[in-house]
Amino acid sequence: MAKPPKEATIPTDPALNPASGSGASATEGAETQSKKGAKKAEAKAKKEAEKARKAAEREAQQAASGSGPSEDLAKENYGDITPTTTISAERVNLRKIGEEYLGKTVKVRAWIQNARMQGAKMAFVELREEGNWTIQGVVSASAEGKPVSKQMVKWIGGLKLESFVAVEATVQKPLEPVKSTKVSGYELHLVKCYLVASAPEVLGLGLGAASRAVGSLAEEEEKGETASAATAVEGLSINEGTPVASLATHLNNPAMHKRAPVSQAIADIRIAVEDYFCEYLRAHRFKKFHPPSLIGAASEGGANVFKLPYFEKEAFLAQSPQFYKQFEIAGGRKRVYCVGPVFRAENSNTPRHMTEFIGLDLEMEIEEHYHEVMHMLEGVLLHIFKGLSENYREEIELIRTIYPSEEFLLPKDGHEVRLTFAEGQALLRAEGPPEFKDVKDNEDMSTPQEKALGALVRKKFGTDFYVLDKFPVDARPFYAMPDPANPEVTNAYDFMMRGQEILSGGQRLHLPHELEAMIRRKGLDPNQPGIKEYVDVFRSVGVPPHGGGGIGLDRVVAWYLNLPSVHLVCDYPRTPKRLSP
Amino acid sequence: MAKPPKEATIPTDPALNPASGSGASATEGAETQSKKGAKKAEAKAKKEAEKARKAAEREAQQAASGSGPSEDLAKENYGDITPTTTISAERVNLRKIGEEYLGKTVKVRAWIQNARMQGAKMAFVELREEGNWTIQGVVSASAEGKPVSKQMVKWIGGLKLESFVAVEATVQKPLEPVKSTKVSGYELHLVKCYLVASAPEVLGLGLGAASRAVGSLAEEEEKGETASAATAVEGLSINEGTPVASLATHLNNPAMHKRAPVSQAIADIRIAVEDYFCEYLRAHRFKKFHPPSLIGAASEGGANVFKLPYFEKEAFLAQSPQFYKQFEIAGGRKRVYCVGPVFRAENSNTPRHMTEFIGLDLEMEIEEHYHEVMHMLEGVLLHIFKGLSENYREEIELIRTIYPSEEFLLPKDGHEVRLTFAEGQALLRAEGPPEFKDVKDNEDMSTPQEKALGALVRKKFGTDFYVLDKFPVDARPFYAMPDPANPEVTNAYDFMMRGQEILSGGQRLHLPHELEAMIRRKGLDPNQPGIKEYVDVFRSVGVPPHGGGGIGLDRVVAWYLNLPSVHLVCDYPRTPKRLSP
Structure with a gap:
């Protein structure tokens, strides 16, 4: 027994298809198998399974009416779980199964990734736990002395995909390594199987398509x-x-969608990006804080802000933690960071935009020059890239089988690439596509311009990560510090990944009279609601020079992995058209 | 020189008052000094300072008009900072100043916590950096060969409190330890001082009152x-x-408010609580995710929800991440946690309530019994309390000088205190105040009841931290799992600190037909907007048993420290009356 089913008899579950790329099993599949042979075999297997299921149903009905051909001696060992069900064997996670468990009886809890009959007395299941830890399970009514009945085998063979079961089984070595599961050197011989939660007859999205x-x-x-x-x-x-x-x-x-190994790998990388961000900043004495989402006035001009009734007043949803990061600096916190949602009421239906997204933000005192901040931001991003590249290889490779991407190129250590905005525009004029022959140094870049420049930078400097510094005053908000040497540009920058912006930041105005003058230059009133409260903080105490930046978490992940949309990264993306689930 | 000013001549800054409790300096102040003597001395000092300032002003005017009595040989060494100002000495943080810097010239950036003249040729300043690291600075025009002028001394003596300066100074030992500053064994002899950002003439809140x-x-x-x-x-x-x-x-x-050392200590403890929470859960294989704030329908019945226009539709602000935590479990993530804002449109103006607050939430699969979840929640909270008690002693003691509190009592290791709701009510009836003689087992507890019970538990079990389990069905939302042994109570609990709730949680219904039945029992429709999308997830796949809980971050900090309000903990509290700053 325990010989794994041949490739040709393998089942109807799309997740087992190498082409579907659902995790490790996918890349280990039989790539030599011809499509035709597989199709035939698969059709046969389907027929067989259907036959077996019907027979099982018949028998179950007979058993229920007391007229069954044989008493079910195993009826305590399978079926719906009840409050009194017990499995006393040691609980083992699939990822832990190894030599030390060989021959032992264990308890496992897992999803049914696949289930099928082989003849009338044997069933194979694929069990899955923790993303993509899969193992083959076998149950057979032919073994002597085992508390397994034909009825039990048929019940297991007919379990619905993506149901959740609790199982007692002995760990055995298969005759040949199991190619279709991540755990290939062991299989589970089921002696008990209880249904904890059944999936429906038809899934809204199969694991194959989800993968x-x-x-x-x-x-x-x-x-x-x-x-x-x-x-x-x-x-x-x-x-x-x-x-x-x-x-x-x-x-x-x-x-x-979330059960697909590719989704879990993306989610794990997203967590890692956030964790590396926090880890690096904590090590550099940054302190976390939480800015509010509800604010009393539309702060940055009033466009693209969500507004809501708030008791007898109205409130707005914060578009960024900008003002609050600066209040923390004014409050003597020196270096601060925050991670949380920000909101944009922008009717942009692109793969780059969401109406709510997680920002990774920092702000810090500047001692001598704003490039201290830029250096810190480069440092935290390089720390993230290094961490992913060193510790998330498996996840990255898995994602690449589904969303192919070239390796993300980094600048050589200590040779970060920084262009001024003017240098970038000059490069575009000189070497970019013809439509950018006349781009201006005092006008903001469009997305196509950014992408074209990204391609040029990759060719010239061999990096997918670089900084565009010294944006023109007209392309920046009122709190951006002008360059003391050239007041038409600012000490403000964007960070780019594969030609797309992932970070905006810069030095801020910290003296109230300079701030007021710039607010007026932008056509705003330093005493209008939302702005007055901000300027008041700089009027109320002495605030040292400072700067920072805000990183879009989902963009970093999406562009690092070259995914087609940030909506594949965000846990629950929000767009003008989507508010649910 | 460099003898620190005597206590009696100490200055007008309220932050130096032992009674004001502003950090380490406060507890080290001269407690023996009589109030009367201090008053007299202080009045004298004030007069002197005023005289000195006027003289300095006169001299400055004379200097400006070229008719000054003496040329200012130090004019490059002080004044407003400019883009060309340089201080080439080594930059040292105040907390690093020690024996190895004795006699060396250093650069320091700090706030002016105090500044005053002593005679016409000497000034004392108190410099502050990073919360409560304070040091005494001295500047004297009488020293030979030093680039210090009388004008410079007077300018420094007249600096406005809470201005930010960059200083060059040599590190010296004072003749006697300086009692009024945290760094007592060293002082700074200023040779250059530049004003980076000036505070206004009058502060809206002085550091003394803020402390x-x-x-x-x-x-x-x-x-x-x-x-x-x-x-x-x-x-x-x-x-x-x-x-x-x-x-x-x-x-x-x-x-x-934030510059006060007590506020910084509270903020640091708040960060620690969050960090310990995440650290413990990561170590227990929990995965972070981010639930959305914007949702398409009011999920839990519709009361107390903020509603806003959302393009052509309407949106709501999430009251909790409950549904999304459960979606993650359905998505195969096994154990998840999240940290983020939740929103309650509740017109409650109490020290316990905010309209936006940070929730620390977790959800996990249950293998055998929901007490696994309770045990995890006890574990994470005990980890937090242990971390605070071991690593935040100094902050806790500082806070206690301002907000006194008794030590937070914990249960003995492995002897966590868990009462059922019915046991709690019975205790109240038997030993509580007379007004609780008739409390019922099937009615939720009021805040006064909770507090009275907390006092009884402290007396009886010697702990300020305990669990109230098995709440009645009527006191819990529709997703709470009833106790299989007694369907009138639930597998749901609250966690209490000093008699106040800080956590609500429990096991959830995971089978769609049971969920639907309970929704109907609560008078709701399983197919109404907001609820249908939720039930659909349980209909769409098999979901294993699971449970969790949500912790109010600010409540944990506030009740641990016995603070009078959560509004002292939250970085930017939001209440029905406050949306700004």
């Missing part, structure tokens, strides 16, 4: 496509090509 | 009191008693 690259990014399609993708995925053979589900279908089926 | 316990907690008083507190603090002698400022005055002067 493929998203198709359409357009939210408009969401209505029609959900249903068709659902039936299509479940009904189709993997070898005819698991259907591609749209981003909308993914997001409308959060549980299945 | 005292807040007076009134009522937000209503905020208008009138700000001004009177401001002038009162600046004008009054510390020994007549630094005036008390209301909470509103504190919050209206964020920069000065």
Whole structure:
């Protein structure tokens, strides 16, 4: 027994298809197998499984009516879990199964990733835990002295995909390594199996489709496509090509979208980016704080701000923690950072935009020059990139099987690439596409300009990460510090990844009279609501020079991995069209 | 030279008053000094300082008009900082000043905590950096060969409190330890001093008042009191008693409120609580995620929810990450946590309530029993209390000089105190105040009941931290799992600190038909907007049993330290009456 099923008899679950790339199992699949052979085999397997299920149903009915051909001696060992169900074996996580458990009986809790009958007396299941830890489970009614009945085997073989089970099993070595599961050197021989929570007959999104690259990014399609993708995925053979589900279908089926190993890998990398950010800043004596989301006035001019009734007044949702970071500096905190949501009421339906996103923000005192801040920001981002590259190889490679990307190029140590805005525009004029022959040094860059410049920088300097410094005054908000040597540009910068902005920052005006003058130059009134409260802080005490920056968490992850959209990174993306789930 | 000024001649700055409790200096002050003597001395010092300032002004005017009595040979060494100002000495943080810097020239950047003339040729300043690192600075025009002029001394002696300066100075040992500063064994002999940012003539809140316990907690008083507190603090002698400022005055002067060492200590402890929370959960394989703040429907019944226009639709602000934590579990993440703002549109003006606050939330799969979750929550909180008690002694003691508190009592290791709700009510009936003689087992507790029970538990079990388990079904939301042994109570609990709730949690219903039945029992419709999307997730896949809890970050800090209000903990508290700054 325990010989793993041959590739050709492998099942209807799309997650096992190498082409679907669902985790480690996908890359280990039988790549030599022809599509035709597979199709045939798969059709046969399907037929068999269907036959077996029907037989099991018949038998179960007979058993229930007391007219069964044989008494079920194992009826205590399977079925729906109850409050009195007990499995007394040692609980082991799938990732821990190894030589020391060989021959032992263990307790496992896992999802049914696949289940099928092999003849009438044997069933194979694939069990999954913690993202993509999968193992083959076998149950057989033919073994002597085992408390397994035919009815039990059939019940297990008919379990619905993505149900959750609790299992007692002995750990055995398979005759050949199991190619379709991550744990290939061991398999589980089931002696008890209880259904903790059943999945429905039809999944809204199968694990196979959830594990493929998203198709359409357009939210408009969401209505029609959900249903068709659902039936299509479940009904189709993997070898005819698991259907591609749209981003909308993914997001409308959060549980299945998140269960795909690729989603879990992206989520894990997102956590790592945030953790590396905090770790680096804590090590550099930054202190965390929490700015408010609810504010009393639209702070930065009033455009693109969400407004809401607030008891007898009105409130706004903060577009950035900018003012509050500066209040912390005024409050003597020297170096601060924060991680939290910011809100933009912007009707932008692009793969770069969300109406709510997580900002990684910092602000610090400047001692001599604002490049101290720039250096800190380069430092924290390089720390993040280094951490990912050293500790998240497996996740990155897994994601690449689904979303291919070239390695993210970094500048040589200590040779960070910094261009001034004017240098960038000059490079675009000289070597960029013809449409950018006349770009101006005092006008902000468009997204296509940024991307073209990113390509030029990659070619010239061999890096996907660089800084664009000294933005023109007209492209920056009123709190940006002008360059003392050239008041038409600012001590403010953007950081770029693969030609797209991921960070905006700079030195801020810290003297109240200079701040007031710039506010007026921008056509605003230093005493208007929302701005007065801000300027008042600088009037109220002496505030040292300071600067900072804000990083878009999802953009860093998306552009590092070359994903098609930040909506694949954010846990629950919010767009003008999406507020749910 | 360099003998520190005698206590009796000490200055007008309220921050130096032992009674004001502003950091280490406060507890080291001359407690033996009589109030009367101090008053007299202080008045004398004030007069002297005023005389000196006037003389300095006269001289400065004479110097400016070229008719000065003496040329200012030090004019390059002081004044407003300019882009070309340089101090080439080694930059040293005040906390690093020690034996190895004795006799060396260093660069320091700091706030002027105090400045005063001593005669016409000498000035003393108190410099502050990083919360409460203070050191005495001395500048004297009488030393031979030093580039210090009388004009420079007078300019330094007249610097406004809470201005920010850059200084070059040599580190010296004072003749006697300086009692009024945290660094008592060294002082700085200034040779250069540049004003980086000046404070105004009058502060809205002096450091002395900012360092005292807040007076009134009522937000209503905020208008009138700000001004009177401001002038009162600046004008009054510390020994007549630094005036008390209301909470509103504190919050209206964020920069000065935050500069007080007590505020910085509270902020540091708040960060520590959050960090310990995350550290413990990461070590237990929890994964972070970010729930959205903007949601498409009022999820938990619709009361107390902020609503806002959202493009052509409407949106709501999430009251908790509850549903999203559960979606993560459904998505196979096993154990998750999140830290972020939640919103309550509740018109509660109490020291316990805010309309926006930071929640520390977790959710995890349950393997056998929901007490696994309770145990994890006890574990993370005990980890926090242990961390604070071991590593934040200095901060706790500093805070206690201003907000006295008894030590926070913990249960003996492994003997956590858990009462059922019914046991708690029985204890109240038997041993509580007479008004609680008839409390019922199926009715939720009021705040006074909770506090009375907390006092009883402290007396009986010697702990300020305990769990109240098995709340009645009617006191819990629809997603709470009923106790299989007694369907009138739930597998849900509150955690209490000093008799006040800091955490609510429990096991959740994970099977869709049970969830639907409970939703109906609560008089809601499982298919109404906001609830349907939630139930759909449980219909869409098999979801294992799970539970969790949500901790109010500011409450943990406030009740641990016995502070009078969570508004003293939150960085920028939001209440029905406060949205700014």
